[in-house]
Amino acid sequence: MSPEIWVALSVGAAFLQNLRSALQKSLSGRVGVLGATYARFLFAAPLAVLLAAVLAAGAGGVPGIGLAFPLWALVGGAGQIAGQMLLLQVFAMRNFAVGNAFARTETIQAALLGALLLGDWLGPLSWGGVAISVAGVLLLSARNGWRGGILNRAAGVGIASGTAFALSGVSYRAAALALEGDGGFLLRAAFALACVTVAQTLFMTLWMRWRQPGAVGAVLRAWRLAVPVGAVGMLASLGWFTAFTLAPAAEVKAVGQVEILFSLLTARL
Template sequence: MSAWVLLAIFAAAFQTLRFVLQKHLSMGALSVGGATFARFAYSMPFVLVMAAVYLGWMGAALPRLGPLFWVYALTGGLAQILATWCMVALFAARNFAVGITFKKTETVQTALIGFVLLGDRVSPWGMGAILIGLVGVVVLSGGAGTDRWRIFNRAAALGLVAGALFAVSAVGYRGATLEVGSSDALTRALVTLAAVTTSQALAMALWLRWREAGEIGRVIAARRTAVWIGLAGLGGSLCWFTAFTLQNAAYVFAVGQVEVIFSLIAARVFFGERITRREGVGVALVTASVLAVGFFR
């Protein structure tokens, strides 16, 4: 089994754990912004230490980082902040497993964004898989209000926007890792992750200081749980970033769809949630779609 496949599976597991913890904190302890900030603030110290230790162990200096690296890295970092914010807000609108499935439209959207920005082409079979995913999203988006089959609702919008933003971040991160002046995949991943996470933590701290006075203090007070969000986020990001150095982001996300299965287990174990039969059909269609995108690449 290819290394990038294993990395994508581990990344999905770490990411599911992070979303479980973020949902827990967003259900009273922290605001949406606070739960989002916790993910970056508690990752930053660990990733900076890891990057420094690894470079020291390799006997290597900090690789060259050109202007294009910062364009890719900062664009991807901003997109991830907004996507994470959307996800935390989505958890309050729909149950955990369905929220994750909305977010997993990122694989289909990554394929489309990759075509627009990088010229990656989708085969006719891949386009068929995309259409299956769109049907699944339509099925999932019903039932948020009195009209059970109303397509345009807050949950659908948050999920689809989160997926698009995660897709942009993935393409940006892959571009950034390829701009790092090193032939070592882990060096490229760690340096990119350190730069991105630091910029994200600083940006979120400034935002909360401006818009949500006192929320940073609540994030610090919630550190016993929030630190695990940071560690889970670090584990997931490191696996994603390393995989991005080895393979096209759309393919990496296609394998990462095992997160849907992990989220169903988490929803049952941690939140006692059940999904309806119709939502189960939607989950199955979206899952089949994103897996087919990877299979028919």
């Protein structure tokens, strides 16, 4: 498989993820942090299921589900929800670009988790790229001084978000690779995405009913803002899932650091 495919997918996913985050930031002003996070899954799930169904019909059936798939899918889905909620909290503490940068430590964390959990050992060049990306995060966060930029609550929440996203990416790669059959990498990615997104939506619905009973209705009433969040989020996730199917999560996330440039541009708009 040509490396240009997963690289292009990673860049495209980073752009769409930044756009989705900007849309969520606007939506959170109306429905709150939990509501904005919920909308991202609620309106993405039907689109993800539809895409997987179309691809499965073209391939003659769904992939075979190995025993490891449900476990990895659940871990990845939980990590993504936690990471997204933490990231939205960071945005409320700091400006958009710096808050996003704190979470980008997920790259080196994904490299370590990928090696430990999946045996995805990176080569010297890949480790060099990871080191450069982390150095860039530290330099960006130090704009107000090392103590003000690094040693504060926003940085801690951002790093925790990165840990959750790193575990999520590694788990999604493991889930896609656990699927059986010859349907191709796109079907594997789309099927895994559909399963994960449906599970996330069910979990978030129960969580919202418990913590904020009126929030589900508020999200549904704000559908004009929420539908774009779900649609863009689904496309971004499809890009990530497909790239994870083709390459180690750390390499995908290292390329995805281009999202920082997109977030800087967004902050200036």
